[in-house]
């Protein structure tokens with residue numbers, strides 16, 4: 191067999207994670223973005239006992255993705271525990287999740303609503319319940335199941351191992367507090383956010399003139415995240431980073447451009463419920479075209495000092511991976527101004543001074 195044919199065959203092999211999805215009957219969504227997680231097509235997944243799909247987009251790269259799932263009206267999903275981390279975002283409906291461990295049999299109940307975010311602590315038993323007899327619940331969990339399944343390749347281990355991580359969760363009654371406590375660098379430690387739209391963010395004009403953010407760290411996870419807002423008539427400076435950042439749109443409308451250095455733009459339009467995942471090392475810009483600010487939730491792989499040392503908050507002029515406006519492809523701004531004109535939204539940025 192010629193060498194390139196052999197290597198093509200080698201690189202086309204399915205990952206252990208995607209083999210698991212096929213065998214387990216978990217439907218997979220691919221591409222660069224999902225237009226609306228609230229309406230994405232789902233298929234019954236017996237393991238959870240409800241409709242679900244796995245969003246394993248181009249930028250997931252075998253690390254992190256999103257399970258989008260439903261709890262039918264008046265129903266509960268099966269009790270579950272798992273050796274992967276997940277952050278659960280409620281997209282529609284109301285209900286509650288119960289948590290319990292082998293040592294503390296008495297369950298702890300957390301009630302939630304659209305916009306709530308929480309993270310079942312690693313391998314803690316839990317069950318999601320719909321609180322309505324008439325409306326389904328739709329939720330999305332950003333998780334590192336691909337990474338964990340690609341390493342262990344054993345569904346029985348991932349979903350059925352009795353180990354308790356008591357250093358993360360030991361049945362504390364106040365565990366799901368919504369208090370934002372100081373964490374590493376500018377991050378906040380918090381285990382329950384009742385409503386993502388109500389969280390106060392910090393202004394960071396150095397990353398974009400209308401840009402605010404707050405780093406969040408839930409349930410002692412290796413995964414991390416942030417909430418960000420981009421004001422109307424502005425866009426964030428482009429940057430590059432590692433794989434697997436799951437960006438879910440909470441409010442506002444717009445689009446993102448993503449491109450590999452020297453390559454073509456991939457455009458993803460977004461609105462509340464959209465998901466996009468920039469591939470590793472690709473530049474990406476987020477452009478707000480609505481009259482209101484856009485708000486995004488980004489949940490990321492984490493893993494300090496693993497892989498390429500990307501520095502998305504440091505200017506390329508200082509050796510980092512944040513693209514200054516004067517260095518961005520000139521057609522980007524012209525395209526944005528034309529998009530705003532179509533929407534009747536004023537442009538609110540300073541002109542670019544190119545040297």
Ligand SMILES: [Fe+2]
Pocket residue numbers: 429431435468474
């Ligand atoms: Fe990013």
